Amino acid sequence: MNKNPINILIVTESVDVNDSSASKGRVALIKNLHYAGFVLKVYHYTRKQIELPDIECVSIKEQKGTLWYGLSKLQLLLKRLTNWNINNQIEKLWGFSFAHFNDTFSIKKALEKEDPMQYDWILTLSKAASFRPHKALLGIPKWHKKWLAYVHDPYPMHSYPRPYDWVEPGHQMKRDFFLQVADKCRYAVYPSQLLGEWMESYYQHLKGKAVVIPHQINGEIKGEEGLPPYFKEKTFTILHAGSLLWGRDPNGLIMGFQQFLNSNPDAKHEAQLVFLGSKNHYSQVLKMYAEKINQLYISEDYVPFEQVYQMQLKAAVNVILEAKGPVSPFLPGKFPHCVAADKPILLLCPQISESKRLLGNTYRYAAEIDDEEQISELITELYTQWKLSPDKLLLNKPDLKDYLSENYLFKTIQKLSPI
Secondary structure, rough: OOOOOEEEEEEEEEOOOOOOOOHHHHHHHHHHHOOOEEEEEEEOOOOOOOEOOEEEEEEOOOOOOOOOHHHHHHHHHHHHOOOOOOHHHHHHHHOOOOHHHHHHHHHHHOOOOOOHOOEEEEEOOOOOOHHHHHHHHHHHHHHHHHHHOOOOOOOHHHHHOOOOOOOOOHHHHHHHHHHHHHHHHOOOEOOHHHHHHHOOOOOOOHHOEEEHHHHOOOOOOOOOOOOOOOOOOHHHHHHHHEOOOOOOOOHHHHHEEHHHHHOOOOHHOOEEEEEOOOOOHHHHHHHHHHOOOOOOEEOOOOOHHHHHHHHHHHHOOOEEOOOEEEEEEEOOOOOOOHHHOOOOOEEEEEEHHHHEEEEEEEEEEEEEEOOHHHHHHHHHHHHHHHHHHHHHHHOOOOHHHHOOOHHHHHHHHOOOOOO
């Protein structure tokens, strides 16, 4: 595909797809960069040997002779002996944990061996709210002109939209750190256009640096795992996959589903609503509903992704459920899986949402998270179509499949220009 291969050095916290949904997304991006024809070398801080086929991987060793390492182990020992976690106090004073400082130093130490002249770009990836690779790269100025800083969520956490309005310990120092990232990086890479706009409203230095690379469809995932007995393949199945973090309230969906069952007696024998994911903020609520609604199934714990994907492919409808608020700038990690499954998406989101922007403002099957009446009507409409012809109940968004593919990724990277 690429006659003059672009060389990219990637620095990521983890390439273990089993440790988090964030790692799944980062690995999918790495693999699609490889499929697009870019030459990659990946430094990762997984702290175990993991290989990605045909991609050079280097496992970063933790530096154990530092003051930060010693202090982090003392903190863990104190917690084990007294059950007293002093991390909040540490972050209030220094902005980051002792372990964070040592991990950053370890990553920086490994990268110092590399020569920027050998690469066109360096891409820093992280998971959760740590941004360790970004902090490490700040200390190596020779890379800054080639730096693609991937920003997967607002940072720090007090920059999140409502209802997520908490303030972390040391938030001002975290903000100061990210001001430096915004100033020094060549481009800021986001999975969402709305996220880029949101972050620019907090950091003026990010303006003009936005590059949107959405979460990727990973063509390697075939969903070949067997279906579990609770998943009834011939049934009108509405599937929500993923943990329900606080704010992603399932009450509206469940009550809308209940109304649908009451209005469509036949559906009581051929419909089910399935929630897959580990224990979460709403587990007790879900359990209470499951005891009353026979057509509702709640997984007891984590379900392997390969099996989840098989169910997404077989479900009649996949659900994306976002927190209620003025805006949702996030692109959910499950979005590419739902698009690849090619089944209608029941989108429960605010009026301003990246998922809604991509599906189109005229997308039929979208509602506010707590609009039970509308949710019931949409489920009824989908059920009616399913009854007529299950095989024709499709999402049918080939443009989105292309947008989430390595072909679009290739074009996006090709357009970037160094300083």
